[in-house]
Amino acid sequence: MAKPRKQPRPKAETPKGFRDYFGTDVTERAAMLNTIAGVYHRYGFDALESSAVETVEALGKFLPDVDRPNDGVFAWQDEDDTWLALRYDLTAPLARVFAQHRNDLPTPYRRYAMGPVWRNEKPGPGRFRQFYQCDADTVGTSSMAADAEICAMLADCLEEVGIPRGDYVVRVNNRKVLNGVLEAAGVVADDERTRGAVLRAIDKLDRLGRDGVSMLLGAGRRDESGDLTEGAGLSHAQAELILGFLEAKRANSLKTLTRLNEIIGQSGIGSDGIGELMEFAELVEAQGYGPDRIVIDPSVVRGLGYYTGPVYEAELTFEILDEKGRPRQFGSVAGGGRYDDLVKRFTGQAVPATGVSIGVDRLLAALHAKGKVGDSNIWSGPVVVTVMDRARMAEYQSMVGELRNSDLDPNDPSKGKIRAEVYLGNPKNFGNQMKYADRRGSPIAIIAGSNEFDKGVVQIKDLILGAQLAEGATLEEWKERPSQVEVPRDQLVKKVREILAVQG
The missing domain is CATH 3.30.930.10 (Bira Bifunctional Protein; Domain 2)
Incomplete structure (x- = not known):
């Protein structure tokens, strides 16, 4: 008895004349x-x-x-x-x-x-x-x-x-x-x-x-x-x-x-x-x-x-x-x-x-x-809170919750809230988390592992500044303008606001 023919998989393609918007x-x-x-x-x-x-x-x-x-x-x-x-x-x-x-x-x-x-x-x-x-x-x-x-x-x-x-x-x-x-x-x-x-x-x-x-x-x-x-x-x-x-x-x-x-x-x-x-x-x-x-x-x-x-x-x-x-x-x-x-x-x-x-x-x-939209907006992604320890997911969610509920400018609420997310992929490879932040166009990454939690601090990485320095900055320029800073945990929102304001 002949085996029934398997149904071919559908092609993953947009119908002719249509497009997807991201x-x-x-x-x-x-x-x-x-x-x-x-x-x-x-x-x-x-x-x-x-x-x-x-x-x-x-x-x-x-x-x-x-x-x-x-x-x-x-x-x-x-x-x-x-x-x-x-x-x-x-x-x-x-x-x-x-x-x-x-x-x-x-x-x-x-x-x-x-x-x-x-x-x-x-x-x-x-x-x-x-x-x-x-x-x-x-x-x-x-x-x-x-x-x-x-x-x-x-x-x-x-x-x-x-x-x-x-x-x-x-x-x-x-x-x-x-x-x-x-x-x-x-x-x-x-x-x-x-x-x-x-x-x-x-x-x-x-x-x-x-x-x-x-x-x-x-x-x-x-x-x-x-x-x-x-x-x-x-x-x-x-x-x-x-x-x-x-x-x-x-x-x-x-x-x-x-x-x-x-x-x-x-x-x-x-x-x-x-x-x-x-x-x-x-x-x-x-x-x-x-x-x-x-x-x-x-x-x-x-x-x-x-x-x-x-x-x-x-x-x-x-x-x-x-x-x-x-x-x-x-x-x-x-x-x-x-x-x-x-x-x-x-x-x-x-x-x-x-x-x-x-x-x-x-x-x-x-x-x-005309250059009115597009390239000037490549860093429009959310602040990414990276995950160094899965067991502390509740604490990472606490960070992202604070960011999302904070105004970009406390003196002008009309500018909206800070856009932020927790990395939800496999956290084992930190490099992949940074690649994810790059693909998302994220302006800032928040980093906190066991040492940071024990000290009550967080690391804040300015991804835009880091990209600019990587294009050819000298050692002295790296030292004068560090793209990653450590701040007390309770200063997280304040420092993120400062960096976003400088980034424009």
Whole structure:
């Protein structure tokens, strides 16, 4: 009788298009989101946390990658035959929330939300199927002041997390102007397939350039892997008119709007869009946000189909080196716009809305590139209390308890408590304990064996100073600045505070 085949062990690997986030990644993200939340709160927005799962009907069919299974969402059929899906952004769930609770919410309703979203898209370098978004939206007003406020708030967010003025620009356009251009090009309003292909093509201008967009507006384009992206099927003349619209930006907003007026011809909806952009420009200027921060730019279109008016995108303008060492601009880290028809799907009544979404991982990568996070934080681990004698574990726990319950600065409790832990691995090899402290990025190690307990003292090792001295200090420097000191047991917290203060 043949033996049953053993089940192969599962591979310990992250699914394609997903990633794991470890300690520093998570804490850096939390700190950045906390700063952004502070700006949102200052502008009068309230927090909202909605379900990660929505019905497919509630989410709608708005994703750019319509060639993916389930139209780009991760969807499944529930036991009652209802189709459910993981949210692909935080905007579609907001429309459902407002429609469901509109009688209990103030109007306009101003909310912000932060959390992961999921997209069943083709993964690639820097393109993941799960990522974080950070949104702010105003529902219930058609005033251009709401759009102007969102863009001003976005500029403030970028500056407060560490992107200096001059290294970013918030670029603004209006989907009504684009509709006017499509009308002038002969693309009919009810041809959703062609319109969608055009939107997706011109949304890739910064990545593919003029020639790449031209191919996508026409027959299509093959990428480096040989995969063909089907084009919009426009004629050369139609494509050139749209490309002319994308290149209509001039030296200032007035000249840009004048050029757009020439392109749209007699289109009524295009004229409406230009009027809204003029009002928008006046409002942001009145708040003190000049073209160094917010600018009218026709090349901004946004790929999603639900935008109905102003659309905006925050672009970082400083240069970085790509994987081949070539200089390039960092690019977009946030986008949004007006979506006046999204809530209407639930209520049957028009409910104007506008909002922005910040790409959290992209913005964090930008802060790393600017040196605002990362290397300066390598010693962010806890103080490690080493274990020299297992029988004295209660005394080691007493030490760590004192540290954890002590303020970093007794004169400023807002700085928090001292972070500390006891080494819980095998204590036989002291070298392994120090290697552990190094891998944890620990700034200090506490050492106490039988001799120290008998004398009522502890050894405190400054690991940052020790690392600096090990890089090439002379014997005299070692003597002048010892990285390990002995203090009375009751002075443990005081000395740790002193060392942490010096370390900064």
